[in-house]
Amino acid sequence: MSDVYVLGVDMIKFGRFPDRTVPNIGAEAALMALDDAGLTIKDMQAMYCGNLGQANAMVGQRILQEIGQTGIPVVNCANACATGATAFREAWMSIKAGIYDVVLAVGVEQMGKGLLGGAGGGDGIPKEGLLGSGTMPCVFAEAGMEHSKDHGTTFEQFAKISVKNHHHSTMNPKAMYQIETPLDVVMNAEMISYPNTKLMCSVNVDGSAAAVLVSEKKAKELGMGRAVRVKASALASDPYTDRDLVMPDVNACTRLAAEQAYEMAGVGPEDINLVELHDCFATAEMLHYENLGLCKDGDAGKMIDEGHVELGGKVPVNVSGGLLSKGHPLGATGIANIYEVCTHLRGEAGERQVEGARLGMTHVIGLGTACGIHILEKV
């Protein structure tokens, strides 16, 4: 089977674009990725499009209606917050399978503001606030509190993650915010769902990201100069665990995908130079240090306390600013984090460059549950 390479990849600066359409926002990133690859829509043999909010509305085709209707197959996919990673993985699989040599993956979302989630709809009466809370800040707070229970993790340690990611975003011009956010500001922000304050919740933004994936044959033909090798692609659903159907288990799903990704890549966590992981809430990032094997179980608090996950640390995490400050347009996130890692592997990340980065990991998790992990390698 051919190795698969990212030849072009880009994202738009995340923001709020209420006057634009979803396909229009997606088209912008698609064109940017094509330009980055030095190719045109005429070169694409298939398109994989990730979007959640209009999952039944043919977003991929509508993007092509804006940038070039060549008649290629288009697959639209939705997989909660793993939507973008799933679209990218479908593109990767099509090349792995030997069907195509050049394909386009796009992730796009237009979000609106406010709380996501909510406990049980259906018949009868609303359940939110009656049978606990199904809002995302609460669900991830409960997951974080499980870590507090087992390891004594504190509100302050969770809050430090948000300080770190906001700091990183000051060096990323494509992030929604570039604002230093000190610990007291994070901890004194409006409490949404303990221990997640407003500044420990990801920012709802509009955004898009896209990648051009090619076979090894095509990469050699077009020039490997800025190509990035996809060393592993893993996607897991939630394996059975005792509480999963009541309290979604983001840990087991991530561990399953991580194990598969490391095995496929033939590397271990100690080989990874940077990670873009799913910090939908500050509490979530803490869990994933351990889930991805970046430290031993119980040592996640130390990872943030001792600076190992900051830019310049042992394994910088979310140097883009993460979902907490770069923003989280659900369907775009999984490709935006691939853009970030590729940018470092290409040595083009400017002020926030992770020096000497050769291997990077991306991770997203969508509740329900889907976990997508990619390991990318400098060529």
Add this chain to the structure above:
Amino acid sequence: MSDKSLPAVNYLKIPDDGNPYLEGHKCGNCGAVFLGERSVCSKCFSRDNMSAIKLEETGVLHSFSVVYRSFPGIDVPYISAIVDLDGGGTVKGNLINIEPDPEKIDFGMKVKLTYQDALGRKDKEGNSYLSYFFEPA
């Protein structure tokens, strides 16, 4: 409109004679306990081996959050709790009759089920509902 309260969820049973209770479905093969009816076990995949059981009234607090921001019209703060029931089954619900202060809530604390009106919520036909809550045991 029903002259009696309806159950807020399908796994809350209100017998004509007797007290309300939560119903689980237990796999006869591996012992996994689920809320709501099903015919296949998602843990061990065995089929047609499920039987309804009455869940215990007591359990321990596994995890929680204090919710300060919810949707419009929902009173805050309140405690969203995950409880492991004695005898199997995990249930999520509001923890009441304790101050919603994270400092005052202990992981592993013993709690028990209590059945009360569903915070005055009614459906479009005006029916009242019975729900379940947790309180310190």
